[in-house]
Structures are given as C-alpha cells and as structure tokens.
Amino acid sequence: MHQMRPEVTDSLSGTAQPVYLWHIAKDTGADMLCGRTLFGGVAVPPVQQGPAHQEQQCQLCLSIYRRALQSAAT
Numbered sequence: 001m002h003q004m005r006p007e008v009t010d011s012l013s014g015t016a017q018p019v020y021l022w023h024i025a026k027d028t029g030a031d032m033l034c035g036r037t038l039f040g041g042v043a044v045p046p047v048q049q050g051p052a053h054q055e056q057q058c059q060l061c062l063s064i065y066r067r068a069l070q071s072a073a074t
Helices: 059-073
Strands: 004-009 019-024 054-057
Touching (some): 054 059
Parallel strands (some): 019 054
C-alpha cells in the first residue's frame, strides 16, 4: 500500500485559491513517485473551505502508479 501526501501549492486552475496537490509516496523515505520530496511529519496548513476549495492528484504520480499496477498484473 502506498501513502498519499499533500502539498499546498498555487492554484492549478488559474484562481488565487491554493490547492492540495496529492502525491503518492514511494515505499520508503520522503520521495514521491514523481520525484518530489515531501516529508510525512511536516504539518500542511488547511486550505480554506468554500466554493473555491480544490484538491487535485499529481498526474505524474498517478501515471507511474498505474503503469506499475499494469506491469504487476501481467
């Protein structure tokens, strides 16, 4: 099982509202599948709730994870 870790980043949709960008952690350490380094013990400030609240998944992490699942299934 892989752990998901959030990163608060500037909006990916062009608004001023920050978003949680969720990454998939590798089996060990602080490295994400996409190559980013995010430490699990670091507190992530809450993103303001409301109509502009956004959460997105790191598309590179998801792509790498899907490929790994497909190769494991064959």
